[in-house]
Amino acid sequence: MVRSVRNLLVVEDDQGLQRQLKWSFEDYKVTVVENREQALEHIRSRRFPVVTLDLGLPPDIDGATEGLRALEEMLAIVPETKIIVVSGNDDRANAIQAVASGAYDFYCKPIEIETLQLIIDRAWHLYNLEADYRKAMKSSTTVSLDEIVAASPVMNTVARTIEKVAPSDVTILIKGESGTGKELIAKAIHRLSPRVDGELVAINCAAIPDTLLESELFGYEKGAFTGATKRKIGRIEYAAGGTLFLDEIGDIPQLLQAKLLRFLQERVVQRLGGHEEVPVDVRVVCATHQNLQEKIAEGTFREDLFYRIGEIAIDLPALRERAGDELLLAKFFFERYREQYKSKCRGLSPEAMQAIERHRWPGNVRELESAVKRAVIMSEGRYVSADDLGLQADHDDGQNEPLLSLREAREMAEKSTIVRVLTVLNDNVSRASEVLGVSRPTLYGLMEKYGLK
Numbered sequence: 292m293v294r295s296v297r298n299l300l301v302v303e304d305d306q307g308l309q310r311q312l313k314w315s316f317e318d319y320k321v322t323v324v325e326n327r328e329q330a331l332e333h334i335r336s337r338r339f340p341v342v343t344l345d346l347g348l349p350p351d352i353d354g355a356t357e358g359l360r361a362l363e364e365m366l367a368i369v370p371e372t373k374i375i376v377v378s379g380n381d382d383r384a385n386a387i388q389a390v391a392s393g394a395y396d397f398y399c400k401p402i403e404i405e406t407l408q409l410i411i412d413r414a415w416h417l418y419n420l421e422a423d424y425r426k427a428m429k430s431s432t433t434v435s436l437d438e439i440v441a442a443s444p445v446m447n448t449v450a451r452t453i454e455k456v457a458p459s460d461v462t463i464l465i466k467g468e469s470g471t472g473k474e475l476i477a478k479a480i481h482r483l484s485p486r487v488d489g490e491l492v493a494i495n496c497a498a499i500p501d502t503l504l505e506s507e508l509f510g511y512e513k514g515a516f517t518g519a520t521k522r523k524i525g526r527i528e529y530a531a532g533g534t535l536f537l538d539e540i541g542d543i544p545q546l547l548q549a550k551l552l553r554f555l556q557e558r559v560v561q562r563l564g565g566h567e568e569v570p571v572d573v574r575v576v577c578a579t580h581q582n583l584q585e586k587i588a589e590g591t592f593r594e595d596l597f598y599r600i601g602e603i604a605i606d607l608p609a610l611r612e613r614a615g616d617e618l619l620l621a622k623f624f625f626e627r628y629r630e631q632y633k634s635k636c637r638g639l640s641p642e643a644m645q646a647i648e649r650h651r652w653p654g655n656v657r658e659l660e661s662a663v664k665r666a667v668i669m670s671e672g673r674y675v676s677a678d679d680l681g682l683q684a685d686h687d688d689g690q691n692e693p694l695l696s697l698r699e700a701r702e703m704a705e706k707s708t709i710v711r712v713l714t715v716l717n718d719n720v721s722r723a724s725e726v727l728g729v730s731r732p733t734l735y736g737l738m739e740k741y742g743l744k
């Protein structure tokens with residue numbers, strides 16, 4: 292990658308030092324400013340990957356209030372910039388505080404150019420590494436369908452399918468556990484279809500009582516039943532020219548299944564209490580978290596309807612099956628909520644990332660999203676911790692582990708201890724038996740028992 296000039300901003304009020312620093316760094320284009328306001332002005336107008344910041348700026352040249360304030364304000368504008376604070380030798384405490392509030396590193400006067408140069412070089416390289424990383428993340432986050440954050444091969448396949456089927460009018464069935472993004476996919480299909488200027492009308496078949504669902508879908512004529520004081524257009528008709536999204540289709544009562552099937556075959560609706568058959572031009576997308584085949588087998592879902600709605604089926608994998616997407620999504624939601632809640636938090640801690648990868652996410656993307664949102668709101672540190680996410684830091688939360696009897700638990704512990712000791716001691720059985728406090732024959736017996744030979 293071609294790098295342009297290496298811009299370095301030096302914030303220093305001592306004129307002697309200013310001169311010295313200005314000409315010391317051959318590889319950098321150095322800009323020198325002498326107070327907080329000027330520093331902010333420059334930070335806003337140009338990109339400085341690295342800044343050195345004297346903490347003792349006027350008017351508080353013997354303290355650090357002005358310098359610390361400059362640090363905070365600069366980071367608020369350009370959090371990715373590496374700021375190296377420079378302090379007097381008797382002022383390490385403030386320098387350390389600066390690092391705690393986000394400075395990249397600190398350096399105590401008197402200045403030795405070679406050492407400072409090393410720190411600056413390292414900061415510059417790190418800045419560029421991170422910039423490349425951010426760029427790579429950006430280009431891989433969208434599988435050409437903005438809003439759907441994914442990079443895993445399985446989700447790439449899903450994205451390709453969407454792109455292929457969206458332009459046509461085929462009826463689509465989206466299957467997936469709850470929180471996997473079924474609604475998001477339905478919206479994407481609508482957006483990528485020629486019907487994008489029409490409405491996307493969604494109806495959740497599980498949320499509407501059976502008795503009302505029919506009139507919601509098909510509408511009614513005045514006087515169709517007590518309380519029907521005027522004609523009402525149903526959702527299907529509303530969706531004319533657009534897309535009808537039948538969410539939780541598995542929950543549609545059996546009586547209505549026949550009626551829906553008829554609509555899908557003939558593309559006309561008859562309002563309740565009406566005689567007229569109204570043709571409706573609509574594209575239908577359905578979703579369910581249920582196993583419809585099972586429902587067919589137990590006789591609660593019509594097979595003919597199943598084939599009609601599933602002309603094309605899209606299987607959304609659970610989040611735990613999308614290798615790599617957990618972190619990508621976590622970072623995506625982190626950025627979203629950090630902005631929304633104006634959080635000062637700067638990122639996810641390594642242990643938080645580990646915990647995210649280890650968790651099984653039974654509630655899928657929805658669960659991840661709310662965990663990150665909660666963490667952004669709750670976090671008091673600079674980085675979101677596993678605890679903020681409601682996850683355990685260094686071991687599984689146990690919820691997903693099988694329930695064991697004490698004997699099984701003891702055996703598991705015994706086996707893993709033996710494996711560990713043998714590994715550390717390079718399979719030296721005599722030493723291992725000493726460490727484990729058992730005789731060699733006993734250890735051989737245990738290795739036999741656990742299949743470790």
Ligand SMILES: Nc1ncnc2c1ncn2[C@@H]1O[C@H](COP(=O)(O)OP(=O)(O)OP(=O)(O)O)[C@@H](O)[C@H]1O
Pocket residue numbers: 438439440441467468469470471472473474475476580620656657660
């Ligand atoms: N790949 C993704 N990229 C970005 N956001 C996503 C992704 N998948 C899901 N989401 C977000 O996660 C949340 C849940 O998604 P959605 O409502 O589409 O899931 P669902 O499968 O319909 O869930 P449910 O079965 O509970 O109705 C939404 O806020 C959605 O925007």
Ligand SMILES: [Mg+2]
Pocket residue numbers: 473474538
């Ligand atoms: Mg949904």
